[in-house]
Structures are given as C-alpha cells and as structure tokens.
Amino acid sequence: MAEPQTRPAGIDGSTLPGPYGVGAYAAKLRDYLRGRSRVQLFGEVWNLRVSRAKVYLELRDAHGAVPCSMWRDDFDALGLGERALADGAQVVVAGGLDYYAGSRTSSPAFSFAITALRVAGEGDLLAQLDRLRKTLDAEGLFAPQKRLHRPALPRTIGVVTGEGGKARDDVIAGLRRRGWQGRLVWAFAPVQDRHAAPRITAALQDLAATGTVDVIVVARGGGSLADLFCFCDETLCRTIALLGVPVIASVGHHTDRTLIDDVAAMSCSTPTHAAESAVPVHCSDARASVLAVARRLDVHSRRALLHRAQTLARLSRAPGEHLAGERRRLHQRMREIRAAGRRRVQTERARSARKALVLDRKAHAAGTGAGGAARLSALASALTAHDPARTLDRGYALVTGRAGEIVTSAAAARQAGDVRLRFGDAAVDATITGHDDRA
C-alpha cells in the first residue's frame, strides 16, 4: 500500500485534533513515557525469556502485572544463577517506562525498562505451592495413585485435555505407535485459566464414574509454570489422589513439577509419552508373542504325546526282546558246554594214548628181558611162603574169636571165652576154661 502523501480528512463530527501520522504519535508517546518518573517496583518474576539482545519478563502480584525488559548485557552483569529468576521469584527492579515505537515491518512494544534488579526472595506463589506440596505429602496423598493397578492392555482410555490443543494429536500419535485401537474417551476442558482446575476435576470425576475407563491421561502441550498453575490446584490434586482410576499426568513442564505430577500414578514429559505409558504393551509385538507361545505349546504337547507313544511301544516290545535275549544266551551257553566237552574228551584220549604207550613199552620190556621168568618164579615162591595155609598144613592152628578176629594171646583167648580153632583140614569151636598157665 502506498504511503499517503497528504493528511486525510478527519472523522465528521469529531472535535478531537488530528488526524496525525501514527509514527509521529508513537515517537511522541515514547518520549512522553520516557519522561515519566523513574521508580523501583517489586513483585514476582514470571515468564522469563532470554533473547540475544534483551531479557523479557513479567512482574506480577495479586493486583496487576507489568511487562518488563532488560538489556542482555545488564542482565548478564548481575551474575545470577540459572534458577534465580525462576517463575515466582520475588525481585525488586529499578527503571522507567519505555516504548518501542515499531515501524511498518515491526510491532510496537510497551515495557518497563529495567536498569537494576535485586532478587528479594522466593515468590509467594511458589512458597504457597511448596507448602501445599508438603501438606499433601504429609497426608500420604502422593501414594494412593501409585498403588493402583495400571492394566498393561487397557480397553478404554480417558483423556482430559484442551479441545483445540496439539496434545490431542500427540495422544493419538502415541497410541498409534503402540498399535492400540481401543476406545478413546475425550473429556475436553480448559487447561490454562482460572476456570480450568474445577473443569478438569469434574472431567476426571465423570470419567471415573462411568466405570468403564481403565486409565486416564491428563495432557497439556506445555507452558510456563504460571500457565500450568491450574494443575497445582488443591481440590484437583486431592480428587486425583483419591480417584479409583490411575491417572497419567503430562502437563509438559521441564523445569518445575506441578502438584499433579506428584499425586498422579505417573508423570510424563509429553502427551505422546503419556499415551505410550497408558499402553505399556506394544500390541503388534504382543500378538506375535501370543502366537509364538501358542505354537510352542503345540510343540510341547505333540512332543509329550510322541514320547509317551514311543515309551509304550518300547514297553510292548520288551517281553519278546527279553525272551529272545535269554534264548540267545542259552544257545551260547550250550555251544560253550559242547566245546568244553569235546576239548576234555580229546585231552583224556591223548592222555590214555600216552599211558597205553607207556604200558605197552613196559610190557614189551618185561616180556623180552633175560631174567624175567626167573624173577617171576622167585616172586611166586616168596608169595607162597607167606601163605598161612601152608603153616596150618604143617600142624599149626589159627585161633579166632566169635566175630572172626584173630586171637593171638592167652589173655585175649580168656577174654573171648568161645574161640574157633582153625586147623589145616577144618575148624572146631572151643571154650576157654583152664587157669592161667604161664610158661
């Protein structure tokens, strides 16, 4: 659009001066504001942003707020730690009003230009938050949600979030990543202003009251602690602590914990992470695992039955195999006995042959010797000389007892009483009656 060369006519009926060019008015406004008194202010720091050239923050208290800015060099010269100006920090600042007039290509900005800053102490809001955190902790309200069972595979998931926020898409993306396609119940509520906490509380109670929701995700796409202060509401936190359904909080603040992070069953940094935590199981992997388990059960079942069948078959063959084994052993034993008999017969036959040979040789030697007949005759004579019959023939008698025992003394004859006297021709019985007649 071309810059107007001439001043346009004013509004009909208006008594106000002008119209003036806005640039000239902005410059006048800047000069006017810079001319105001320079003062010191105190309040709580919120929404600190550090850029390359300047540092921006809001100074707040219960009654109002002023946007402030400070040159980056001045800010760095303070040497404050990273957390010194966290949201809620109490500070005293010195400076004055300033106005950046802007241009056709840049936006104007009003701010209190800080030239000096001193940290005065912890902000009331953070102190209040800390007191509430300690109270809830002392009452044991951080524990009940952690004790609730969170199902690995919920069928219905409730989500409390802003209706138009990016968190909604992030939750769906997280669930899709898990392969989960169950029932998703949206409970939309404001997640930032002073109406947020009661609406979020009511949404949580309503979701739990349906009795069908397995887990609830409270999601917001991040923001400063001031923006998220509704998630530190005492009633909301007490409601969550006593809710019968597990709540996963994801209010997206990286440096400060809201109270809902403490009372919830689980706290996640992003809505996507919260959605994934609501479904710990990856459904596609789980389906594959269940299928694999089913196959392994089939394998074990078939293997067990096959093993039993093989055992039964082996047992049924056992008696026959045992008999065959015994038969083989008996045959073997018989073969061994026959072989041993044959070996013994052969041995004895050889020994007999050797004896016969020796006897033959002796007989031959005896039959063919020069003094053989004479020796035999002498032996016969000696044998005859010892024959008792020849002595009886010569008149001697042989005395025997009743039992036929030889009686060789008078004492033995007396003791025997009845004796038999055997002569050369015959035997007679006699009785011993006389006295001892010793020679």
Added chain:
Amino acid sequence: MTEPEPIPLTAEPLTYEAATARLEEIIKRLDSGEAGLRETLELCREGRTLVELCAAELEAVGQGLEELQLGELVARLEAGAGATGA
C-alpha cells in the same frame, strides 16, 4: 526346580498381564524338560486357555480406534442401563 503354582480361582477376572506372566512360567517349566507327561498335558491345556484370553484382549484393542466424547459415552451407558432395566 519346583513346579509353578497354578493360578488360584478367584472372583477377580484374570488380567492380560497376569495371563502373560503365567504363560511365561508355563513355557519355562515346559522348556526345562522336568515336567512329566500328565503335568505337560495339563500345562498345555492351561496355556491354551490363557492364549485364548490374551488373544481376545488383543482382539478387543485391534478393531480400529473408537473415539467418543465423554457425553456420548455417558449417554450410551445410560441407554444401555435403560434397556437392561426395561
């Protein structure tokens, strides 16, 4: 190794995670080779029941994402309760 404890029969319905945990125990026991024929067959029978339960749970969250607003769910539940009551 001791035989895994069978799941007691309670009024509480068996959850997916309890079923998968029990299945892991069963497979571990079967893989150990220490179970006899009777125990093996009983474990396989129990395992098949649990597999069916897990498959049903997975089937329930695999039919396509169903998005409802809280008001719709409440209306549906009330309609269901009314039909049951009638």
